Amino acid sequence: MAAPDGLARALVELQELAERLRRDCPWDREQTERTIVPHTVEEAYEVADAAMAGDDAKLLDELGDLLFQVFFLSLLLQERGEGDLAAVADGIRDKLIRRHPHVFGTAEVDSAGAVRKRWEELKTEQEGREGIFHHVPETFPSLLLAQKVQRRAATVGFDYPGPAGALSDLDDEVEELRSEPSADELGDVLFACVNVARHLGADPELALREASRRFVARVEKASELASGQGKEFGQLSLDDQDRLFDEAKEWERSAG
Numbered sequence: 001m002a003a004p005d006g007l008a009r010a011l012v013e014l015q016e017l018a019e020r021l022r023r024d025c026p027w028d029r030e031q032t033e034r035t036i037v038p039h040t041v042e043e044a045y046e047v048a049d050a051a052m053a054g055d056d057a058k059l060l061d062e063l064g065d066l067l068f069q070v071f072f073l074s075l076l077l078q079e080r081g082e083g084d085l086a087a088v089a090d091g092i093r094d095k096l097i098r099r100h101p102h103v104f105g106t107a108e109v110d111s112a113g114a115v116r117k118r119w120e121e122l123k124t125e126q127e128g129r130e131g132i133f134h135h136v137p138e139t140f141p142s143l144l145l146a147q148k149v150q151r152r153a154a155t156v157g158f159d160y161p162g163p164a165g166a167l168s169d170l171d172d173e174v175e176e177l178r179s180e181p182s183a184d185e186l187g188d189v190l191f192a193c194v195n196v197a198r199h200l201g202a203d204p205e206l207a208l209r210e211a212s213r214r215f216v217a218r219v220e221k222a223s224e225l226a227s228g229q230g231k232e233f234g235q236l237s238l239d240d241q242d243r244l245f246d247e248a249k250e251w252e253r254s255a256g
Contacts, residue, residue, distance in 0.1 A: 014067070014068065014071055015071060015075075015085060018068065018071045018072050018075050019075065022072070022075055022079075028072075031072070031076075032076070033073060033076055036069065036072060036073060036076075037073075039069065040066070040069040040073065043062065043065045043066040043069055044066060046062045046065065046066075047059065047062045047063055047065075047066050048206075049062075050062045052206060052209065052210070070085075070088070071085060074087075074088050101118075102115065102118075116151070117154075117155060121155065132152050132153060132155070132156055133149055133152050134152075136148050136149060136152065141205065142190075143194055143204045143205045143208065144205060146190070146191050146194040146195075146204075147194055147197075147198055147203075147204060150194065150195055150198055151198070160195070160199065162199060163196065163199040163200055165199075166192070166195045166196045166198075166199045167196055169192050169195065170189070170192040170193060170195070170196055173185070173188045173189045173191075173192040174189055176188065177189050214252070217248075217252065218245055218248040218249055218252060219233075219245065219248070221248035221251060221252070222241065222244035222245045222247065222248040223244075225244050225247055225248065225251075226244055
């Protein structure tokens with residue numbers, strides 16, 4: 001843990017910097033929540049990218065960018081007299097204590113899944129949230145939205161007991177898509193995929209990003225193999241491209 005004095009100094013200096021930029025920079029003076037939030041979302045994705053890449057130096061840098069977003073948005077609240085960074089910090093601290101009675105109280109849980117289930121129950125009990133799908137922002141990315149509503153449904157018991165049921169449902173949805181190719185049926189397949197990911201304890205967003213990364217790496221390797229044979233990947237037949245793609249997968253497995 002960082003020394004308390006050093007941590008406090010760093011945070012106070014960042015707050016002072018945010019206030020000066022807001023006062024002295026023409027661009028910063030013009031910003032509102034609506035203009036800043038797209039940058040906040042972008043910074044969050046860059047943090048995720050650095051974390052998935054295992055690049056600690058980049059993660060350190062990107063976390064700083066995201067932290068500044070919190071400082072700046074808190075400053076906008078402060079200007080309207082609706083709160084400040086201290087209120088933000090106190091609020092999340094109190095919320096985390098409320099939602100972890102197994103750490104700060106006498107409640108007992110025996111698994112991460114039980115913690116998540118209790119977390120959703122506490123939101124309803126302590127914060128007066130009503131309905132199964134309370135406080136689910138429709139602006140969420142689609143994979144996150146699907147994951148969120150599935151978790152909410154699970155809190156009232158509307159859920160498969162394990163991965164087998166979710167996988168069987170995915171099979172059924174794929175068959176329906178084959179019988180009736182349409183956007184609606186495709187959406188059902190994607191929703192079922194998210195449900196499988198949830199039951200496997202995998203984040204569908206991160207799983208899909210990793211699959212995309214593997215695909216890019218394999219196509220690039222297949223193109224490299226084609227070049228090694230004096231051929232242009234884009235000029236090959238699909239069968240030949242598939243063959244080189246399979247070779248790239250085998251190379252990846254042996255290299256890994």
